[in-house]
Amino acid sequence: VTPGEWLGQQRILALRERSVRDAEGVAVVEGGRFAMRALQSGAAVLGAVVARELLGKSFGARLSSRLALERVPVRRVGAAEYRVLSLAAEPQGILLIVRQRWTPLPEGVSRRRDLWVGVERVHAPGNLGTVLRTLVAAGARGLVCIGPDADPYDSRCVRGTMGAIFDLELVRTTHAELSSWCRRSRVFVVGSSAHALRDYRSVSYRRPALLMLGCERGGLSEAQHELCDKVVKIPIRGPVDSLNVAVAAGVWLYEVVAQRHPPARSARRIP
Amino acid sequence: VTPGEWLGQQRILALRERSVRDAEGVAVVEGGRFAMRALQSGAAVLGAVVARELLGKSFGARLSSRLALERVPVRRVGAAEYRVLSLAAEPQGILLIVRQRWTPLPEGVSRRRDLWVGVERVHAPGNLGTVLRTLVAAGARGLVCIGPDADPYDSRCVRGTMGAIFDLELVRTTHAELSSWCRRSRVFVVGSSAHALRDYRSVSYRRPALLMLGCERGGLSEAQHELCDKVVKIPIRGPVDSLNVAVAAGVWLYEVVAQRHPPARSARRIP
Numbered sequence: 136v137t138p139g140e141w142l143g144q145q146r147i148l149a150l151r152e153r154s155v156r157d158a159e160g161v162a163v164v165e166g167g168r169f170a171m172r173a174l175q176s177g178a179a180v181l182g183a184v185v186a187r188e189l190l191g192k193s194f195g196a197r198l199s200s201r202l203a204l205e206r207v208p209v210r211r212v213g214a215a216e217y218r219v220l221s222l223a224a225e226p227q228g229i230l231l232i233v234r235q236r237w238t239p240l241p242e243g244v245s246r247r248r249d250l251w252v253g254v255e256r257v258h259a260p261g262n263l264g265t266v267l268r269t270l271v272a273a274g275a276r277g278l279v280c281i282g283p284d285a286d287p288y289d290s291r292c293v294r295g296t297m298g299a300i301f302d303l304e305l306v307r308t309t310h311a312e313l314s315s316w317c318r319r320s321r322v323f324v325v326g327s328s329a330h331a332l333r334d335y336r337s338v339s340y341r342r343p344a345l346l347m348l349g350c351e352r353g354g355l356s357e358a359q360h361e362l363c364d365k366v367v368k369i370p371i372r373g374p375v376d377s378l379n380v381a382v383a384a385g386v387w388l389y390e391v392v393a394q395r396h397p398p399a400r401s402a403r404r405i406p
Numbered sequence: 407v408t409p410g411e412w413l414g415q416q417r418i419l420a421l422r423e424r425s426v427r428d429a430e431g432v433a434v435v436e437g438g439r440f441a442m443r444a445l446q447s448g449a450a451v452l453g454a455v456v457a458r459e460l461l462g463k464s465f466g467a468r469l470s471s472r473l474a475l476e477r478v479p480v481r482r483v484g485a486a487e488y489r490v491l492s493l494a495a496e497p498q499g500i501l502l503i504v505r506q507r508w509t510p511l512p513e514g515v516s517r518r519r520d521l522w523v524g525v526e527r528v529h530a531p532g533n534l535g536t537v538l539r540t541l542v543a544a545g546a547r548g549l550v551c552i553g554p555d556a557d558p559y560d561s562r563c564v565r566g567t568m569g570a571i572f573d574l575e576l577v578r579t580t581h582a583e584l585s586s587w588c589r590r591s592r593v594f595v596v597g598s599s600a601h602a603l604r605d606y607r608s609v610s611y612r613r614p615a616l617l618m619l620g621c622e623r624g625g626l627s628e629a630q631h632e633l634c635d636k637v638v639k640i641p642i643r644g645p646v647d648s649l650n651v652a653v654a655a656g657v658w659l660y661e662v663v664a665q666r667h668p669p670a671r672s673a674r675r676i677p
Binding site for chain 1: 447536539540541542543544545546566568569570573605607608640641642643644645646647648649650652653654655656657660661663664667668669670
């Protein structure tokens with residue numbers, strides 16, 4: 136396969152289908168910031184499509200030299216063709232084909248500060264992307280996808296991560312495998328549910344933990360629920376049913392950060 | 407104006423323009439859940455467009471009787487025409503025209519537990535909507551829009567609120583007016599910025615407070631900055647620049663909730 140075919144229009148458009156992406160084990164990453172983050176974090180970049188007219192001048196030059204340095208096959212196109220390939224509202228003139236990177240559940244005892252989020256299904260890919268961005272911001276280790284549904288390499292998810300997808304371990308596993316791993320590795324599994332009685336702040340996260348997130352509509356599945364050592368709720372103090380799933384994940388992840396890394400000395404006001 | 411004209415296709419499509427919405431002081435609310443929430447929370451509903459084929463049977467009947475009860479002018483259309491009017495991915499067959507509701511800054515001393523968010527500009531209307539949903543969940547009082555830019559009645563914002571927009575006080579003000587109100591009412595104004603040194607958890611929010619949010623790209627404006635008594639940051643522990651603005655607002659608002667409403671007894675682990 137020459138770079139021309141590998142990076143041809145038909146093929147890149149075909150990669151919008153999850154089945155095609157998964158069969159090839161690749162994903163499309165679009166935009167200058169994302170491309171730079173992919174390169175910096177050591178993602179396996181298989182090829183690039185670049186429209187120089189759309190790239191900012193100095194940034195485009197930096198990216199180009201970086202692509203050359205890494206010997207990435209580049210196909211140059213005009214702005215019009217780039218716009219056909221792009222899903223962005225304001226196409227920036229660069230997209231990369233990267234290899235999907237999946238890691239197995241780490242063997243042996245989990246590190247003391249390990250923090251994971253587990254999902255089975257998240258309805259809106261953009262929400263999942265925002266969760267991943269927050270995971271990285273919170274210093275978490277990775278995302279555990281239980282079963283086949285969640286797709287972190289959906290382009291809308293990748294966009295929502297703001298590039299953070301390259302800084303996480305992504306795991307695909309089954310309920311059974313996860314259950315046995317959590318027991319073996321002594322990972323504390325906490326679910327969140329609107330129906331729980333326990334406040335999310337009243338458990339201790341100062342141990343390896345996996346926060347189990349349900350989907351926007353139905354919450355935790357029964358199988359997810361069974362994996363949890365505890366189930367907690369984020370209190371709702373007004374006439375809404377729930378928080379947005381990415382906001383809920385953020386509030387919860389930052390409670391873990393707050394417990395593990397309190398601000399300097401006695402500066403934090405204790406209620 | 408007869409309901410036919412008032413609810414005609416041209417007019418409703420014209421309301422997609424902010425200038426038209428603002429000139430008439432109205433907004434469009436779409437979807438069964440949103441319509442019901444608007445009716446329940448006492449919004450001034452000026453008219454409705456209903457496509458019975460698209461509405462679920464029992465829910466449609468409940469909504470219809472509620473609309474009749476409130477003497478709301480209703481225009482019935484077929485599914486095809488409704489789809490022309492709708493901005494929803496899965497049109498549910500009901501949209502309402504509601505009156506925009508704005509309130510002045512409350513006079514006199516602020517209530518002890520008052521909590522506001524202040525914005526000047528939020529780039530993505532969906533993000534602003536998610537902030538409003540979280541505001542209601544956190545039991546906050548309202549949103550203060552400083553200057554003309556932020557538009558909570560943008561349809562993408564309204565959608566992001568999941569109906570919560572009707573449960574908040576919405577204020578439009580200027581920097582000068584807000585500054586004098588905050589001093590007079592002893593409202594503690596805290597900004598958030600990636601460049602701040604102080605951790606967001608190390609200030610006390612157990613007093614009337616306004617959390618000042620910057621925009622996704624540039625953060626706080628200089629004028630916003632000047633309004634702040636303190637500026638704090640949410641710590642970032644991994645290789646991302648920032649949190650999504652709605653996630654940041656959620657983490658911050660729930661720190662306020664945590665300080666004001668600690669979970670029962672000593673259940674909360676103190677670091």
